[in-house]
Amino acid sequence: MADSHATDRSEYSSIATRHIYTRVRTQALKGAVEYQERRIRVHHHLKSSIFMASRNQGSAPRALVVEDIKVDCVILMHMLHKLNCEATAVENGKEAVDLFLEGKTFDIVFSDKDMPIMSGPEAVAKIRAMGATEVKIVGVSADFGGREAFMQAGADVFVSKPVKLETLESMLKVVISKKNMSG
């Protein structure tokens, strides 16, 4: 009798476990589907809002990414393309300064802080010293001390890494609206 009870309990436990697992798995899949649907809605919302803003302005915002870490650069560039920006990437502050010396213009610059050859704050100071006062410069760093260095150099704003997509979208909207106002 005791053995039969033990067997029944064991079978019940096994069935219950399978049932719970199935329920958890079903909930997990349902959650994954809902998550995917929300992602698609967010994607369309972001693309349409920046697209409308830049269409009013007549051209896509031109962004310069100054970043030596490849992974960070790829992610930031992808985000900017997703937000309909024309984005250019360089690997250090000197290359960024060289672009400005060549007469290239940008609406917004995203610069990392610590880079070989020339750091972000140093490049920002040189770009401002050239008279490029209209371009919006965003200092980006994982170091909390980066804020002061960038702001002293002449950056407009500082954001800590990793940069979020909604943060970029907000910044680009400000840039685009200022461009629209200045004609």
Added chain:
Amino acid sequence: MSAANQLAALIANMFATGLLDDQFQQLQMLQDPSAPNFVSEVVTLFCHDGERIIGELAKLLDKPTVDFDRVDAFVHQLKGSSASVGALKVKNTCIQFREFCQQKSKDGCLKTLETVRINFYELRGKFQTMLQIFQVGGDVRGGHPQLAMGPVGDAGASDPRLFPQEVIQSGGIDGAACWDDAYSTPLSEWRN
């Protein structure tokens, strides 16, 4: 178990064991039909760069006189890329590593390098499994393996950081600060 379920279970496990944080979900959000391989490309790049950096660190720490500035520069790179892909354990170990660099402690650096190596290769192994399942899932599901690459259950669905639309609609872009840390500059304080 289908490829989608395997992928969901693997990613859930990586979150649960602290290998990944919500930054990885940010990457997943960036993947779309116009860039269907975005996550796998970033992950592959991270693994490649990480391996290179660990090799350079081993060489530098093997020298009789250690150039701690160069060591710190490499650790900074690994920390940065780890943070960008959501590699939480590796990132946290890099933070400790940098402290030993600043203290110029060779022993501390060597011990932490070993921890970084263990954490990195654990993560790389899981990423490689993820990519293999992703490829299989992609073939089987006609290009929509992303269905499996979301958070498990409802925990992720309620996280506002995963859904920029909710953040934007809550008033984050009309001049009020929308950054989620104390060090970024609010929009209202932009120059000009």
